[in-house]
Amino acid sequence: METRGCPLAWWTLVDPLHFPALELRDLRGRERPSPAVFDGRWNLVFVAFRRGQQRAIDEWVERLVPLPDGVKAWEVPSLSGVWTMARGMIDGGMAAGVGTRDAQERTLTFYGDLRRITTPLGITRRSVITILLLDATSAVVARAEGSFDQVAADLLLAPARPVEAD
Numbered sequence: 001m002e003t004r005g006c007p008l009a010w011w012t013l014v015d016p017l018h019f020p021a022l023e024l025r026d027l028r029g030r031e032r033p034s035p036a037v038f039d040g041r042w043n044l045v046f047v048a049f050r051r052g053q054q055r056a057i058d059e060w061v062e063r064l065v066p067l068p069d070g071v072k073a074w075e076v077p078s079l080s081g082v083w084t085m086a087r088g089m090i091d092g093g094m095a096a097g098v099g100t101r102d103a104q105e106r107t108l109t110f111y112g113d114l115r116r117i118t119t120p121l122g123i124t125r126r127s128v129i130t131i132l133l134l135d136a137t138s139a140v141v142a143r144a145e146g147s148f149d150q151v152a153a154d155l156l157l158a159p160a161r162p163v164e165a166d
Helices: 051-064 081-098 101-106 115-121 150-160
Strands: 010-012 042-048 071-080 108-112 130-134 140-145
Touching: 042 051, 042 150, 051 071, 051 150, 071 081, 071 101, 081 101, 081 108, 108 115, 130 150, 140 150
Parallel strands: 042 071, 071 108
Antiparallel strands: 010 140, 042 130, 130 140
């Protein structure tokens, strides 16, 4: 399926991957190691690798609000370790652009070898965002890639929605 020129993928994992242990820092400057930082019953994690991908994340978030009860949203901008020396400036710029305290606390930057995030999560393309639904154990329950698509969004959040009785 193609969405606005951006391939879209969605699937539910039978043998789930888990979000790896990483040294993350929120935009308020606090160390927030993963996977412990993901403290929701369900955690919707947007992983991005390029500055221009923020627009895709913003569209997903805007279209998914309100999130189902028990779902917390997180953004994980991931940058190569070569940018570590500029982290203060880069994170400061992101914080200024994000604005609200809540959003700054939910934006967790990673600087390092990108294979530490792509390999354990099965991310094969850094040219598009990856959206992960994690359960309380940080297992990846569902995922999507690319620009917003309503069908993918419904499937992505299906595990977090209560089952309706007949």
